[in-house]
Amino acid sequence: xxxVTQSSRYLVKRTGEKVFLECVQDMDHENMFxxxxxxxxxxxxxxxxxxxxxxxxxxxxxxxxxxxxxxxRFSLILESASTNxxxxxxxxxxARYNExxxxxxxxxxxx
Amino acid sequence: xxxxxxxxxPLSVPEGAIASLNCTYxxxxxxxxxxxxxxxxxxxxxxxxxxxxxxxxxGRFTAQLNxxxxxxxxxxxxxxxxxxxxxxxxxxxxxxxxxxxxTGTRLTIIP
Numbered sequence: 144x145x146x147v148t149q150s151s152r153y154l155v156k157r158t159g160e161k162v163f164l165e166c167v168q169d170m171d172h173e174n175m176f177x178x179x180x181x182x183x184x185x186x187x188x189x190x191x192x193x194x195x196x197x198x199x200x201x202x203x204x205x206x207x208x209x210x211x212x213x214x215x216r217f218s219l220i221l222e223s224a225s226t227n228x229x230x231x232x233x234x235x236x237x238a239r240y241n242e243x244x245x246x247x248x249x250x251x252x253x254x
Numbered sequence: 255x256x257x258x259x260x261x262x263x264p265l266s267v268p269e270g271a272i273a274s275l276n277c278t279y280x281x282x283x284x285x286x287x288x289x290x291x292x293x294x295x296x297x298x299x300x301x302x303x304x305x306x307x308x309x310x311x312x313g314r315f316t317a318q319l320n321x322x323x324x325x326x327x328x329x330x331x332x333x334x335x336x337x338x339x340x341x342x343x344x345x346x347x348x349x350x351x352x353x354x355x356x357t358g359t360r361l362t363i364i365p
Binding site for chain 1: 286288349352353355
């Protein structure tokens with residue numbers, strides 16, 4: 144079974160803090176994704192990585208950056224957290240041209 | 255801008271009946287179609303995918319694809335209370351690793 148894990152289920156941070164969200168997958172998948180999910184807006188892609196050190200902006204990259212130094216790990220960084228970044232963050236991975244598998248999600252609250 | 259449209263619901267179906275969930279998409283180049291189930295507070299989990307026109311059955315679930323009309327549907331036979339969840343439709347086109355998600359349909363099975 145594919146396993147995608149995320150570093151925290153719940154996280155509370157203060158405005159202006161630097162926030163790291165980590166995602167690890169154990170299936171040697173090439174692709175990894177970061178989404179945020181908000182009520183009424185659905186899943187929105189923040190960043191996508193198709194290989195180590197490779198990244199591509201999604202639909203809403205502003206205020207975020209990513210890092211992929213190893214194939215199994217994909218990190219999302221909020222350089223200076225703001226209240227409008229309070230959301231559920233979901234990581235996913237996939238093999239080339241295949242379905243995506245999601246991690247359990249991190250519910251981030253920025254105060 | 256690719257769009258995937260779903261009726262947000264809620265859709266209420268009696269236990270034991272057939273639940274029918276629909277999804278339309280705007281990009282005629284879309285090649286792959288996915289249905290995810292998401293329980294409240296949980297992450298999406300893949301139920302089915304379909305690539306070819308017609309029906310694909312897996313247990314109580316049937317995915318139907320009509321590329322000419324640009325819609326894909328999910329039928330759930332013998333609906334159970336455990337089927338109560340939000341169902342997300344997602345599509346991508348050939349050679350594109352990214353999925354475009356609908357905002358989901360909330361399904362409630364009434365005992």
